[in-house]
Amino acid sequence: MKTIPSGRSAPKSCPSALKATVAVLAAAGVLSSASVWAQQGVAVQPGAQDSAGASPAGATGAGDAVAQTGAVVTVTGIRSAARNAQAFKQNNEQVVDSIVADDIGKFPDKNVAEILGRITGVQIIREAGEAGNVVIRGLPGAVTLLNGREMFSAVSRSLFLADIPTTMLSRLDVYKSQGVDMVEGGTAGVIDVRTNRPFDFKGYTASLMGRAENRDKSSATDPQLSGMVSNRWKTAYGEFGALLGYSYQRGRYQDEAAWVGIPLSIENGLTGPDTIGRTMTGGDRKRWAGNGVLQWRPNSDVEVFAEVINTRIEHDAQTNFFLGQLPLNKGATIATVPGTNYLQSISKDGADQWTLSSTQGRRQYSRTTQAATGATWDVNDRLRLKTELARTTSKFRNQNPIVDIVGYMPNVSGSIDNGVGSITYPGSDITTGSNFFLEKFFDQHGHDEGSSTDWRLDAIYEPANKGFFREFSGGVRIAKRRATSIHGIEGSVNHPGAYSPNQVMINSIPGFTCLSPATAGNYGIAQFPIPCAGYLLNNTSDLRQTFTGTTTPNPEDPLSYYADIEKTQAIYGKADIAFDAWSVPVDGSVGLRAVRTEQDLRGNSLINNAVVGASTKTTGTDYLPNVALRARFRDDLQARFTWGKATQRPAFVDFNPGLVLHAAGNTTLATGTSGNPSLKPIESKNMDASLEWYFAPTGSVTGTVFSHEFKNYIRRKSTPETYDGITYDVSRPYNTSDGKLEGVEIAYKQFYDWLPGWLSGFGVEANGTYTHGGLTEPDGKVNSFAGMSKWAYNLIGLYERGDWSARVAWSWRSRFVSEYAYRASQYDLVVDPMKSLDASVTYKLTKNVSLTVDGTNLTDFKYKDYHSVPQLARDIRRYDRTIGVALRWKN
Incomplete structure (x- = not known):
């Protein structure tokens, strides 16, 4: 089998209605002339191949210009990256957003986490000199993969995204829905970091x-x-x-x-x-x-x-x-x-x-x-x-x-x-x-x-006689993971x-x-x-x-020690399907993933003032179904529906059966920390429904309605516990009863090629996210998810013409609660709206050499939070404003 085709039937469309719609939009200035040519079947020059060696739909080669020769439009540079990312999103069976390198090493950000802040529904926080905290739709439960595989840092479950430099990337994919053929583990989504391979290049x-x-x-x-x-x-x-x-x-x-x-x-x-x-x-x-x-x-x-x-x-x-x-x-x-x-x-x-x-x-x-x-x-x-x-x-x-x-x-x-x-x-x-x-x-x-x-x-x-079923796939995965940790008393x-x-x-x-x-x-x-x-x-x-x-x-603290040996066996099956619903072509997939997890948890506890070894073994099986359907009303207009179940395993340290106590000091309370070997995985039933209009190879308007229903969500809670006559506020993780998150995402991108002269180099990307919902606490109160903003948006201005290219990115998110019952008090920590302005400008000195000037945090943003009400301030934080100058050479 040289290449397995998608097996999807060609969508039906009405040429006269389509041309009339295009004509009206062009007259209104919504579509560029290149968009109109593309809708009427004008050829687009093909170019770069994907990692499998096949050109994705609408893909073009890399370069730094837009040229028109007769009826052929050659799109390169930033436009090429936008086109490849758009084609990947349009043709994927899951809800996904991508960023594609417009050239080797030309991502303006320094690491993967910083790039993610440009993607619809994703927010980041910069501290300690770089972006590190990443949430999707206000939720931290995303699994991070490297080339589709699990990778992690020490005892964490996922790859620390700031550790991967952007110069190694070919593409960055953020899946809002999770197929059964993906490694399980994320309730908020999947972040897949794709690096370059030699067969990606000619x-x-x-x-x-x-x-x-x-x-x-x-x-x-x-x-x-x-x-x-x-x-x-x-x-x-x-x-x-x-x-x-x-x-x-x-x-x-x-x-x-x-x-x-x-x-x-x-x-x-x-x-x-x-x-x-x-x-x-x-x-x-x-x-x-x-x-x-x-x-x-x-x-x-x-x-x-x-x-x-x-x-x-x-x-x-x-x-x-x-x-x-x-x-x-x-x-x-x-x-x-x-x-x-x-x-x-x-x-x-x-x-x-x-x-x-x-x-x-x-x-x-x-x-x-x-x-x-x-x-x-x-x-x-x-x-x-x-x-x-x-x-x-x-x-x-x-x-x-x-x-x-x-x-x-x-x-x-x-x-x-x-x-x-x-x-x-x-x-x-x-x-x-x-x-x-x-x-x-x-x-x-x-x-x-x-x-x-x-x-x-x-x-x-792929069956010989394609009907309702177009393709069958399945697989197995066996993994063994070990994590250990200990620190001084x-x-x-x-x-x-x-x-x-x-x-x-x-x-x-x-x-x-x-x-x-x-x-x-x-x-x-x-x-x-x-x-x-x-x-x-x-x-x-x-x-x-x-x-x-x-x-x-100071000697090592035996109560801080834990070891977790985790074995997983997974098997999945998936069927790709295609049919017509009232003359509308529909394709998609139906699948199920079953995962059995065995854990051997080891730690130490303090019993009668003596350190005693503790161990617990747990076993559980999760069944994760997924349905993904796409209705193609026209070549450029489609609707998508996905529903699936996902799980997220607790952090290894959360299972630690040991208890560590901290005596009170001049500036600290008497506190304790411990894990919970009985923790259950977080379960989430996720639904996404989208309408996507791709009016040009580098132009689209998309909207998505989503819902996440959670079970066994994990929160930490501090309660008074007495040991040797001293009362400590002991923090332990626990499973909440339930939770729900709902929201809407919208996104728009386009290059304005029809504008005269140098103005034709401008383009815009804009996206916004609205979320609401929260967790039901044991007392029946519903609290929004910690770290979740109700509103967030990105506005990115792009320019590319001749030897010049530039980007200006403005990000904003509304206030959010970062921590409930801060330090066991009656107050919540609330963070004021966050915003940032970043920019970069590149000029090609020669065919092979380019110069880039970029900056982050250009407005010198000030992070502010307070104790429940603005008059009770907590802190104001300020971070570095950076200016960078880069010289790039490529043969």
Whole structure:
């Protein structure tokens, strides 16, 4: 079997009605002239092939121009990427949105997570120097795949998307619905990262990119380098292909936050915090990534591949924490927000107020490697077999020393205004650190490891006599996954001289004291004394000696240990169907996936003050049906309906039977954390119904109505538990009763080729998402999903003409609750609307060399959240604004 055709009947259409509709739309200016030509059957120049070697419908080659020769329109560059992504969406049986590389390494974003923010229904949050938190339709439960396979980082279930540089990508697919032939595991959707392979290119291909990026908060300029070389050869033993890719990124970043403590009940009915502080987080992240691929096609019926990808991250970071107590109940001068009993300002001279500064040093190392091999065999013209074997290993190490220092400030003044907490110390220079002494030391460290082996076999059969059934497919998958984790005993030790005449002043320790980075915003004091992160990381043994009298590291905590051995066996069957419904061609698929999961959970518990090993074995089987139907009213107009069931397994740490307790400190409550071996997988019944109009190869309007019904959704809850006479707020995960999410997505994209002259280079992408729904709590109350915005949209302006191309992207999402019952209080953390503006401009210096200037967070966005009501501020955060300059070469 050389190529299995789709087996779909050609859609019926009414030529006269279609031409009349096109004429009206063209006259109204909705469609470009190129759109009209395409609707009337004008040829479009074909070009690049997909990874299977077949040109997708409407696909074109890569380049940087639009040319018209007679009746043939050649579309290239950004238009080519838009066309290929649109064709993939139009012809896929599932609800999917894609981004296709318009050229090797030309994605303007640095990693996969940042790109996802441009896709309909997807939102991201940038912090610690890059985008990392990704939600689909307000939900975090997405499974991430690499070339259709599971990949993960240490003990997490999914690939950390920020670890994959964009220079390795050929396409990025976000499935809102999940077919039975996909690896199970995501209730919100599936993110499939597709990398380049040598048979994707016609022959020898090489590219090289060098980029420098400046970040304003960290005042750093860092390099990014990537390269790829690929070739294919025809020999007496068949065709061979080889590809090598490499990427290096360094990023020094600076995040800042000015925060306000949890509101408390103060005298005379006043409500307000007892603390105001700062959090300054900075780091130096170095990321290496490399991949290699071999392909062999001995004949037209067989193709074999082997590939490996490796990522390594070295990350030194620090969080500088400042806490200033307010002079409550000390006869201070107090003012309230007009018309409320909320604290607005407080000041006191001679307060002699307790003040804390802290540095958390972090030295992290992680490495993940995946090797895979597989083959495709066309047994005959009707049967195709595919198999794949993959091995993944991942390690993570963390060193995290923390030192607290304390001082007493004579005068203090604090205020809360416009969502910002401000604190000053009149008449004193806090930056000298002359009145701060050593108070507390935390000796924290840990390591995680994960590994997996999985194998799958798939078969596709096309019957000789096609009727209602057009194609049958099925397959099996067997996987074994192991995850282990342990960290040092948590908690702190006080310095022997703290709060005594023998206290050790920080200025007496050479090299120990630094100043925090200066805040970009005006929140009172701009800097404060801190323990130097470099000192903490490089002199940890000296700190242990100073605080504990020994250089021996804090021992590992047996209660933090867990190991999870998880085995899954999956089998699926699917039938592709096609029929006419009232003269409208309908095609699609019906399938079922069955997954059996066996878990061997191991950990430790504390019984009668003794550590006792604990183990639990669980077994369960999930049945995941899926129905996907498409009605094709015309060549350019179709409706789609999908319904299916999906599951999401809890994180490995959530199963941990052990209990870890944290004693109360000056700045922390007595808390505990534990897992729940009895957790059930989250179940979701998902429905999508869409109407899609593809009025041009690079023009479309689509709308989707969706619904997710959840069962066993997982939330963490803190409840009081008493151990040895001490009450702790212990956090455990649990399954909620049910939940529901509904919403609408709309998207529009088009290039305005009919405009005169240079204006013909403009194009627009716009998409918006509305969601509502939530989880039913045990008391019957329905809370919206944490992290879910009701409204979100992206507006992207595109330009491409001649040697110039550009993109300006504006993203916005409405307010959302980030955490309910924050720190076991009566308040929820609510985040104000988030927005960002990014842009890039590229100019081709020569046929092979291009120059790109890009920027992110150009409006210097400020993240704000509050405790349930805006007058009770929580914090304001600011992140780096970046400007990058890149030089790219491609043969």
